[in-house]
Amino acid sequence: MPKFAANLSFLFKEGPFIERFSAAMAAGFDAVEVLFPYDTPAKDIIEVLRITGLPLILINTPPPNYTGGARGFAATVGGEERFQHDFRRALRFADALGARHVHIMAGEADGGAAHDTFVANLTWAAEFAAKKSPQRSLTIEPINTTDMPGYFLNDFDQAAEILDQVGAPNLGLQFDAYHAHKITGDMPATWAKHGARAVHIQIADPDGRREPVAGAIDYPAFFAQLDAEGYAGYVSAEYTPRTSTDAGLKWLKAAKTAA
Ligand SMILES: O=C(O)C(=O)[C@@H](O)CO
Numbered sequence: 502m503p504k505f506a507a508n509l510s511f512l513f514k515e516g517p518f519i520e521r522f523s524a525a526m527a528a529g530f531d532a533v534e535v536l537f538p539y540d541t542p543a544k545d546i547i548e549v550l551r552i553t554g555l556p557l558i559l560i561n562t563p564p565p566n567y568t569g570g571a572r573g574f575a576a577t578v579g580g581e582e583r584f585q586h587d588f589r590r591a592l593r594f595a596d597a598l599g600a601r602h603v604h605i606m607a608g609e610a611d612g613g614a615a616h617d618t619f620v621a622n623l624t625w626a627a628e629f630a631a632k633k634s635p636q637r638s639l640t641i642e643p644i645n646t647t648d649m650p651g652y653f654l655n656d657f658d659q660a661a662e663i664l665d666q667v668g669a670p671n672l673g674l675q676f677d678a679y680h681a682h683k684i685t686g687d688m689p690a691t692w693a694k695h696g697a698r699a700v701h702i703q704i705a706d707p708d709g710r711r712e713p714v715a716g717a718i719d720y721p722a723f724f725a726q727l728d729a730e731g732y733a734g735y736v737s738a739e740y741t742p743r744t745s746t747d748a749g750l751k752w753l754k755a756a757k758t759a760a
């Protein structure tokens with residue numbers, strides 16, 4: 502079975518942020534990811550990663566402010582300077598924490614100028630990261646516009662076109678199976694078309710973004726397919742638990758047993 506990561510911005514929220522790492526380890530996860538780690542001193546995260554031995558797989562570029570708001574602005578026309586400033590900051594965090602992937606968030610935008618801005622910012626970021634932090638990988642993720650209205654990158658064909666235009670070996674697809682279902686209505690077909698570009702996967706049941714069971718997406722079958730295809734990355738649990746996090750982890754135990 503694939504290696505599983507816990508998204509600590511969604512899971513184990515029963516406890517304070519810094520305690521979620523050991524909860525993920527105790528539950529049997531192989532790694533963790535955090536959407537926005539910027540409000541916690543890096544030294545505290547480094548310490549808890551050291552204690553648990555869990556790798557940090559992914560962080561996102563910062564949102565415009567630290568309390569929420571629009572998600573990124575890599576596609577914001579005229580926002581290049583701010584993008585570069587925040588990307589440098591994300592990379593410093595990723596380097597300090599050893600995060601494998603940095604998800605570059607497009608933000609809310611539309612149209613040809615936004616597309617060109619996104620491609621230019623990604624090209625700059627990929628070149629900058631290749632020189633400064635060659636161990637890091639960068640990702641972009643199509644997100645459905647019901648959950649995130651106005652989000653620029655909201656289609657898998659659009660992501661493929663952008664990845665081709667940038668053409669950087671350190672920039673890949675973050676394939677969120679939940680968003681794939683919401684966007685296309687057919688996650689397996691979307692994976693068949695675009696899965697070869699995926700460097701990171703996230704999962705949730707489409708019904709309420711809950712535990713990844715065999716519902717509208719047959720997750721046990723998807724995990725077996727990933728094994729058969731030799732997918733080497735992590736599969737990250739990015740869902741809101743129905744009740745408590747631990748009570749909802751039967752899917753993880755079943756996946757590990759099937760291995
Ligand atoms: O919303 C998602 O799906 C994500 O993966 C996040 O990175 C967006 O914040």
Ligand SMILES: [Mg+2]
Pocket residue numbers: 642677703739
């Ligand atoms: Mg996601």
